[in-house]
Amino acid sequence: MSTDSLPPSTDSDAPGPLTGDDRFHLLVNAIKDYAIYLLDEQGRVSSWNTGAQRLKGYTADEIVGQHFSRFYTPEDIDAGLPERALATARAKGKFEAQGWRVKKDGTRFWTSVHIEPVLDPDGALIGFAKVTRDLSEILESERALLASEERFRILVQGVRDYAIYMLDPVGRVSNWNAGAQLIKGYAAHEILGQHFSRFYTPEDRQRGVPAHALQVALSEKKYESEAWRVRKDGSRFWASVVIDPLYDEQGKHIGFAKITRDITDRKRAQDEMDRARDALAQAQKLEAIGRLTGGVAHDFNNLLTIIRSSAEMLRKTGHDEVRRERYIQAIADAADRAALLSRQLLAYARQQPLRPEIFRADARIKAMTQMIRTILRATLSLEMQFADPLGQVEADASQFDTAILNMVVNANDAMPDGGRLKISARNVDGVPPVRAHAAAHGEFIAISIEDTGSGIEPAALGRIFEPFFTTKPVNKGTGLGLSQAYGFAKQSGGEIDVVSRVGEGTCFTLYLPLTTKSARIAVPDEMVQDTEPTRPLSILMVEDNDEVGEFGRGLLAEMGHSATRAVNATEALSILQERAAGFDLVFSDVVMPGTNGVELAKEIRLKWPDLPIVLTSGYGHVLADDRSREFELLHKPYSLRELQALFVRAMTKATR
Known part of the structure; x- marks a missing residue:
């Protein structure tokens, strides 16, 4: 009788209490995911649980007394696997393996098998305990995973336009696809285990770019860049690079995934486009300059015609006061229009100093x-x-x-x-x-x-x-x-x-x-311009141009001031060193060889802080320079009234 049946009760009317063996048999029969049964010394089945019937398809009546080798495939039987399994269990105390087994209907399933010898109290072998589990679904999942991994490996290996490979945590190459070999020139056996920095240019390695790339990938979860890289033969190519950190299921960092693409052709095309764009911009600039030059020449020639003609008419004698005044006014108006034209040009060039x-x-x-x-x-x-x-x-x-x-x-x-x-x-x-x-x-x-x-x-x-x-x-x-x-x-x-x-x-x-600034209340320039100096001024004029210098000195004399001229900053400082107290004001051009007017003004401010300074220039960008803002500024061409007003303003500030 098979041992999977409970013994009959001694009381025909009511069941007796369950023994330990009864409970064990109930437990074994309740397990449905494992085939748990006994074999005698020769390998014949002597017990059969519910799980064994579900996995293998045999009832207890059909299989008890049959040799367990009927569950093996014909090829395993021919190879003597059933006998070796029992011999191993007998000799080593255990046999474990995975393999194909055969159900009653002839279908095969993948199993995990565990066999242990069963001994009597005296240590004599009386049979074997056998546990079998159906691993077909696990095997299928593993096969699907392997197939997926293989397809992915084939996919990665088949990509030839991208170098796709992995690095270990310190940057050594751990795998290599066909695209990497094609782009960089190294076969897998030449590069595996080597540090990826060998693909970088010497100057990038010296600057620590490879280590920085891995650091950025770790801290920001991605690194992207475009730069020059070096092939095996030493030639360079322009690369688009992406590096992503890799982590295992526990979140431990295990390396990096690196993708590199050769975009040298695209860079060359972009460079060509940039050069063409620059050439076009240069051509447009030259066209604008030509138009600008023609326009300026035309307008200034018109103004100069008025000035020259009026000046020649003034040379002639016999003009009454009204006509002389008309010519003088024409010269002044033309000069004003020329100054306006100059300011408009400087405004376009963004070099007109603003107030x-x-x-x-x-x-x-x-x-x-x-x-x-x-x-x-x-x-x-x-x-x-x-x-x-x-x-x-x-x-x-x-x-x-x-x-x-x-x-x-x-x-x-x-x-x-x-x-x-x-x-x-x-x-x-x-x-x-x-x-x-x-x-x-x-x-x-x-x-x-x-x-x-x-x-x-x-x-x-x-x-x-x-x-x-x-x-x-x-x-x-x-x-x-x-x-x-x-x-x-x-x-x-x-x-x-x-x-x-x-x-x-x-x-x-x-x-x-x-x-959001508050408006400042200031004295209008018109009020200052109407104010005349209370006395003649002694002025140190610094001007490197002889014609402008001599004319300016004469102009200052006509205004009632005395002027001493210096041709450069060095001479001006030398004169001041001798007799700074003899001057009321310094009037200097900004653009001069060597030390310019702003630098001269700063030097004077350090040595003679109470000496007023007025700067002048026809260059808008000079007057717009922040370094000159602390001084009084006068834009050329200027009128007598503007010049007088700046002198008054400078003197007024100096006495505060």
């Missing part, structure tokens, strides 16, 4: 209302709309006025048959992208000047801020008005934009950054 002050744009524009109405045709209507409250800006107020008027003039010219001009201002959060420039963040004021005129052709829209570019007829415009507005906007930290539709109108929008 920033804090003001409200709506207040400035409202103050210009009468001037704007004078510019506009009688057939044009004017509308103004300003947000309330409107923020303050810090900029050169006169340059702001000029920019607004220049845009108004343009709008007037665009509406010969009448129309409407609208000037508005509002606070905005940021500046939108303008002319392919990125957007700017922050608080700005946007002043819009919108007309209903003829509009601007698309082909001309991209060039309207260029100096001397104009769509107006000959002698109807210089092409400097909008370039001045552009230069002022840029120099003030802002931007200018334009939107136009042919036949519908144009809208210029000037963006200026808002300021």
Whole structure:
């Protein structure tokens, strides 16, 4: 009788208490995932649990007494595996293995087998205990994983455009794909175990770039860069590199995944494009310079014609006082227009020194209302709309006025048959992208000047801020008005934009950054300019140009001052060293050979701090230099009134 059946009860009416053996048999039969059964000494089945029946398909009646070798495959039986399994269990006390077994219906399943000998109390062998588990699903999962890994290995090995490989935690190469061999030139046996830094250029290795790359990959979870790398033959290629850190299931760092792509051809193409773009920009620059030179020459020649002709007429005798005054006024007016032209050019180049002050744009524009109405045709209507409250800006107020008027003039010219001009201002959060420039963040004021005129052709829209570019007829415009507005906007930290539709109108929008500073109350320049020095001044004039120096000394003498001239900073310091107390003021040009005027002024300030200093120059970028801001500055060309006012201002500050 098989041992998997419980013994009959001695009481036919009620079951007796369960013995230990009864409980053991119940436990073994309750296990369904494992085949647990006994074999006798010869290997015949002597017990059979429910799990054995489920796994192998035999009932206890069908299998008890049968040799356990019937569960083995024919090839394992021919190889004597069943006998060896029992012999191993008998000799070593245990036999463990995995292998194929056969169910009752002939199907095979992958099993884990454990066999141990069973001994009686005297140590004699009486059989074997056998435990079998079906591992088919685990085997299938392992096979699927292996197949997936193999497919991935084939995929990685099949990639030839990318070098895909792994590094250990210190940067040694631990595997190598076909793409890596193709790009870098090393076979796997040549590079495995070698440090990846050998792919870097000597200069990058010296700077510690490989170690830095791994450090960044660890700290930021990724490292990306483009740089030169070196092949086995020593040639260089431009590489796109990505490094990712690798971790095991416990989160321990086990190495790095590295992908490198050869993008040398793309870099060459980009370099060629950059060179072509630079060449185009240079050609456009030369074209602009040519146009600029022609425009400047034309305008200055006109002004010089007036000056020369007027001067020649003054040489002639017989002119009455009225005519002499007219020629003198013509010379002065031409000089003023030449100075304005120079300032407009410098504003476009962003080298015109600004005198920033804090003001409200709506207040400035409202103050210009009468001037704007004078510019506009009688057939044009004017509308103004300003947000309330409107923020303050810090900029050169006169340059702001000029920019607004220049845009108004343009709008007037665009509406010969009448129309409407609208000037508005509002606070905005940021500046939108303008002319392919990125957007700017922050608080700005946007002043819009919108007309209903003829509009601007698309082909001309991209060039309207260029100096001397104009769509107006000959002698109807210089092409400097909008370039001045552009230069002022840029120099003030802002931007200018334009939107136009042919036949519908144009809208210029000037963006200026808002300021939170408080407006300073200052004495207007006009009040200072009307003040004359209380006494003649003794002035040390420093000027390296002989013609300008002699003329300047004569000019100062005509103004009632005495002047001593030094041709450079060294001579000026030598004169001051001898008799600094004899001078009331130093008047120096900025641009001179050797020590320039700003450096001279600083030296004088250190040695003679109470000596007033006035600097002058025709170079806008010199006067815009922050280093010169602590001194009084006068822009060439200047008038007698401006020169006198600066002297008074410098002397006034010195006595405070």
